[in-house]
Amino acid sequence: xxxxxxxxxxxxxxxxxxxxxxxxxxxxxxxxxxxxxxxxxxxxxxxxxxxxxxxxxxxxxxxxxxxxxxxxxxxxxxxxxxxxxxxxxxxxxxxxxxxxxxxxxxxxxxxxxxxxxxxxxxxxxxxxxxxxxxxxxxxxxxxxxxxxxxxxxxxxxxxxxxxxxxxxxxxxxxxxxxxxxxxxxxxxxxxxxxxxxxxxxxxxxxxxxxxxxxxxxxxxxxxxxxxxxxxxxxxxxxxxxxxxxxxxxxxxxxxxxxxxxxxxxxxxxxxxxxxxxxxxxxxxxxxxxxxxxxxxxxxxxxxxxxxxxxxxxxxxxxxxxxxxxxxxxxxxxxxxxxxxxxxxxxxxxxxxxxxxxxxxxxxxxxxxxxxxxxxxxxxxxxxxxxxxxxxxxxxxxxxxxxxxxxxxxxxxxxx
Amino acid sequence: xxxxxxxxxxxxxxxxxxxxxxxxxxxxxxxxxxxxxxxxxxxxxxxxxxxxxxxxxxxxxxxxxxxxxxxxxxxxxxxxxxxxxxxxxxxxxxxxxxxxxxxxxxxxxxxxxxxxxxxxxxxxxxxxxxxxxxxxxxxxxxxxxxxxxxxxxxxxxxxxxxxxxxxxxxxxxxxxxxxxxxxxxxxxxxxxxxxxxxxxxxxxxxxxxxxxxxxxxxxxxxxxxxxxxxxxxxxxxxxxxxxxxxxxxx
Numbered sequence: 001x002x003x004x005x006x007x008x009x010x011x012x013x014x015x016x017x018x019x020x021x022x023x024x025x026x027x028x029x030x031x032x033x034x035x036x037x038x039x040x041x042x043x044x045x046x047x048x049x050x051x052x053x054x055x056x057x058x059x060x061x062x063x064x065x066x067x068x069x070x071x072x073x074x075x076x077x078x079x080x081x082x083x084x085x086x087x088x089x090x091x092x093x094x095x096x097x098x099x100x101x102x103x104x105x106x107x108x109x110x111x112x113x114x115x116x117x118x119x120x121x122x123x124x125x126x127x128x129x130x131x132x133x134x135x136x137x138x139x140x141x142x143x144x145x146x147x148x149x150x151x152x153x154x155x156x157x158x159x160x161x162x163x164x165x166x167x168x169x170x171x172x173x174x175x176x177x178x179x180x181x182x183x184x185x186x187x188x189x190x191x192x193x194x195x196x197x198x199x200x201x202x203x204x205x206x207x208x209x210x211x212x213x214x215x216x217x218x219x220x221x222x223x224x225x226x227x228x229x230x231x232x233x234x235x236x237x238x239x240x241x242x243x244x245x246x247x248x249x250x251x252x253x254x255x256x257x258x259x260x261x262x263x264x265x266x267x268x269x270x271x272x273x274x275x276x277x278x279x280x281x282x283x284x285x286x287x288x289x290x291x292x293x294x295x296x297x298x299x300x301x302x303x304x305x306x307x308x309x310x311x312x313x314x315x316x317x318x319x320x321x322x323x324x325x326x327x328x329x330x331x332x333x334x335x336x337x338x339x340x341x342x343x344x345x346x347x348x349x350x351x352x353x354x355x356x357x358x359x360x361x362x363x364x365x366x367x368x369x370x371x372x373x374x375x376x377x378x379x380x381x382x383x384x385x386x387x388x389x390x391x392x393x394x395x396x397x398x399x400x401x402x403x404x405x406x407x408x409x410x411x412x413x414x415x
Numbered sequence: 416x417x418x419x420x421x422x423x424x425x426x427x428x429x430x431x432x433x434x435x436x437x438x439x440x441x442x443x444x445x446x447x448x449x450x451x452x453x454x455x456x457x458x459x460x461x462x463x464x465x466x467x468x469x470x471x472x473x474x475x476x477x478x479x480x481x482x483x484x485x486x487x488x489x490x491x492x493x494x495x496x497x498x499x500x501x502x503x504x505x506x507x508x509x510x511x512x513x514x515x516x517x518x519x520x521x522x523x524x525x526x527x528x529x530x531x532x533x534x535x536x537x538x539x540x541x542x543x544x545x546x547x548x549x550x551x552x553x554x555x556x557x558x559x560x561x562x563x564x565x566x567x568x569x570x571x572x573x574x575x576x577x578x579x580x581x582x583x584x585x586x587x588x589x590x591x592x593x594x595x596x597x598x599x600x601x602x603x604x605x606x607x608x609x610x611x612x613x614x615x616x617x618x619x620x621x622x623x624x625x626x627x628x629x630x631x632x633x634x635x636x637x638x639x640x641x642x643x644x645x646x647x648x649x650x651x652x653x654x655x656x657x658x659x660x661x662x663x664x665x
Contacts (some may be wrong), residue, residue: 118566164569220479222486222490222579308522308616308617308620309525315533315624316529316532319529319533326539329642330566334559372656
């Protein structure tokens with residue numbers, strides 16, 4: 001490996017892509033610039049291992065120096081995963097979180113004190129990964145009972161389901177947030193008038209975002225295409241129809257002439273000049289062969305086609321299945337993340353209420369695995385902490401001893 | 416490296432126009448290795464994320480373009496099939512040729528769409544792996560939030576294409592059943608599928624299936640969160656190291 005390889009080597013790729021993006025903005029295939037979108041709200045703990053002021057400085061420095069938008073996730077420890085930014089119609093692509101480092105320190109943003117007691121251990125675990133889990137004494141508690149917990153709560157927020165099934169006819173609104181309301185163009189709407197392609201509204205909480213959102217891109221659906229074809233036919237066919245005419249006839253909010261123009265072009269190509277598509281070129285060369293075939297050879301061809309179909313069908317089936325599994329896995333990870341957050345919160349709460357007689361929340365079942373989600377490691381850490389606190393709390397009654405409970409904690413941190 | 420090799424094989428076998436649309440897995444892996452483990456800087460992370468973003472952008476653009484084309488082509492095919500009966504008499508030689516061509520077109524169209532779904536899946540898998548490597552390397556927690564975003568990206572939301580695929584399959588039944596009467600009498604023999612089916616579609620499909628099987632067979636990082644093994648007993652021929660283009664029909 002080239003020892004002088006630097007990050008700069010990768011930057012040209014970045015710049016290239018940025019240019020590409022800028023060009024596509026101009027090309028007109030995109031709609032006119034819309035208000036900034038985004039701020040996926042990201043589950044917390046993204047930067048819990050970050051040093052405070054140093055990072056803030058680096059952020060600002062990086063932002064100032066580079067023309068490339070900085071993309072740092074905005075951590076919001078209280079909320080669940082990212083909103084459903086996407087559905088048919090317009091969407092904002094990519095992961096374009098906001099910078100949100102106003103004057104305040106990381107502490108303020110993340111909502112809890114980074115100097116808290118468990119940060120040391122968590123840092124260790126996050127540095128060394130799941131090995132730390134295996135080595136710790138909590139690893140042995142891994143058992144199959146986590147399945148029961150997970151089965152009962154497949155989706156912790158209805159948002160998740162909505163986000164995954166894009167082609168749902170219903171309007172995809174995200175109630176969890178503030179930011180977006182994307183509509184789906186649907187013919188099933190009994191409303192004869194205008195089916196809208198809505199655009200995403202700008203997020204309220206990140207109006208100070210420094211990143212320009214990428215303009216939403218048009219995504220065609222079967223219903224939209226039906227409308228398109230109807231309009232084209234009314235206008236006398238694909239050769240006679242003009243983009244302007246089609247656009248008017250289609251009467252779909254949010255659709256602009258560039259969308260129609262490019263779609264019309266594709267349509268014409270598909271209809272009258274199929275041989276221009278590279279795929280078709282190769283096929284047409286064999287048409288002569290096909291035409292002169294005797295029945296027996298024709299059967300052979302059919303057999304081959306059937307076989308090809310079988311393989312294709314199988315692949316499709318497996319892909320669907322795999323996708324389901326992948327979605328499920330991420331759901332589980334999300335759930336575990338939530339548990340970790342809850343643990344953090346309850347530890348926080350304990351800290352704040354250290355002078356009041358507060359009962360410790362019962363420990364959740366430990367959820368670990370050899371190479372599961374990263375956040376599981378944090379569950380262990382906070383489990384450990386809360387158990388230690390609990391033990392000390394039970395054995396003491398006076399304020400002194402409760403406060404004294406934290407000294408063993410501090411000693412533990414030094415491990 | 417297993418995934419990397421498999422990905423490369425798929426790219427090699429894929430439809431030529433698609434070759435540069437896949438994830439730059441190797442490059443991203445290099446980048447992750449390059450990022451310092453001891454002092455993961457937020458600047459490095461920002462740049463890493465930016466790269467990932469541009470990859471995603473690449474997927475999305477390509478995917479949406481293809482999706483749009485498939486929507487158009489599907490409808491055209493449908494029209495063509497409907498009109499087939501109207502245009503010719505079944506006894507026409509031209510009808511037979513047209514029918515044969517249509518069958519081929521449908522099968523290849525079906526194949527292309529499935530390959531697009533595979534494209535989506537392969538890139539997703541690659542992203543997930545890269546993110547996992549990044550987290551492992553830097554001790555950060557970038558994977559989970561980032562993958563949440565990826566899940567909602569257009570290139571991963573393949574429901575529409577799946578729908579089109581299923582529709583294609585139903586469209587195919589009448590087309591192929593018409594041929595069955597003649598087929599019953601024919602002998603089956605090996606054929607050169609390269610002259611019949613679109614080679615790159617077929618090759619890519621097979622490569623995809625093999626990849627899936629391989630990746631899920633079990634690895635050093637196999638655990639509770641890995642996908643279960645993939646069993647395709649009826650496709651035993653996929654196991655052979657060098658896959659010939661014709662399939663021996665049993």
